[in-house]
Amino acid sequence: MQLDGLMGDLTVTKYQGRTVEEAIQTGLKTIQISREQVQIDVISEPVHGWFGRVKQLAVVDLTIKPQQVTKQPTKVAGTATGASHTPVMQNAQQAKPVSHDLDQHLAANRDEQIARNTDVQADARRREGDAPHAVSKKSQALSPAELRARQTANQAKLNDNLEAMADYLLSALAAMGIDADAEAETYHHGATVTFLTEQEGLLIGRHGRTINALQLLGNTFMLRQGMQHFDLLLDVGGYRERRATTLRRLADSTARNVIASGTPVLLDPMPAFERKVVHSHLINNRHVQTTSQGREPRRGVVISPR
């Protein structure tokens, strides 16, 4: 029976929270157990950053106390060597080797126990209605690692595609006779590619036509690579910011004329992301309202008196 108790000690799980208390509650809720039934080890206290933002979460370790193990690990207990070696199995972190010839056997037993214990936890999580990925073996211990692996894979895929896209755009520019270099900056659902070139004017084109056409082709390219909902923005020499400033000034002066004359004004057609600049700039102007009019390639903002 001592063995059963020691089995329970293997159920070691780490939980995070903004405070130590929150981390404990999260843990208790996840494995559906009462506070008396676990041993709580605080691994790290939360670190607070600026303006109350939590920089680093609190981490607690919840260890289910021996008597709480419901399933009896009869299989392990039945092994001949089981009873004498159990202290080693007590906890993977505190394990102290007894003798070398037994290590291999112990390791095998321990793996089995870990598998069992995680299954118990997975059951608990399933009861709570958690996602099916929790069912996978070792998921409790490895799911953050697995998550990270997936993130890394996604990141690698994104980087590959981004590189291919940059190659595509740069060779297009080269074919047009523009020498350029590119650097990319990614965020969660898109990227900004900034070109460095001597021939900025050529790359931008009249009213940004060339750079917008390139941007559209770049987005189409990413779509062909299977990157849906990817948002690519091309920039050269701060052009986008300059353009946004111009658009805001245009929006302001047009709004003034609209208020003075009382008649709506249709601005020149512009791409969606430029219309957005105008819309969001005038959103707090109580005297005018903005809508868009026309079909997509020739869609423009209408500023009308409210």
Added chain:
Amino acid sequence: MDTHQDNRLTTEDVQALILMLVKPLVSHPEAVQVVNQPSDRFMEYSLTVAPDDIGEVIGRHGQVAQALRTLVYGVRTVDAQRVRLVIVDENK
């Protein structure tokens, strides 16, 4: 204009540019062809792609086609002749 002399493209350069732009966007890059023929005011480039790729080249509301044209029309050619891009739709 002398400084940009080396930016001027020959007919082959323009063809290469069109092929380079279109090929990554279609499912059958080997079927992409560009033929050029001079007309009275323009140099016309006829782009042919596999029938099931025509949608990819035109795009939603003709966006991709328009972007392609914008880029191709923007180039300066050696003989200062204007470029025109015709997308040949065999389905019609």
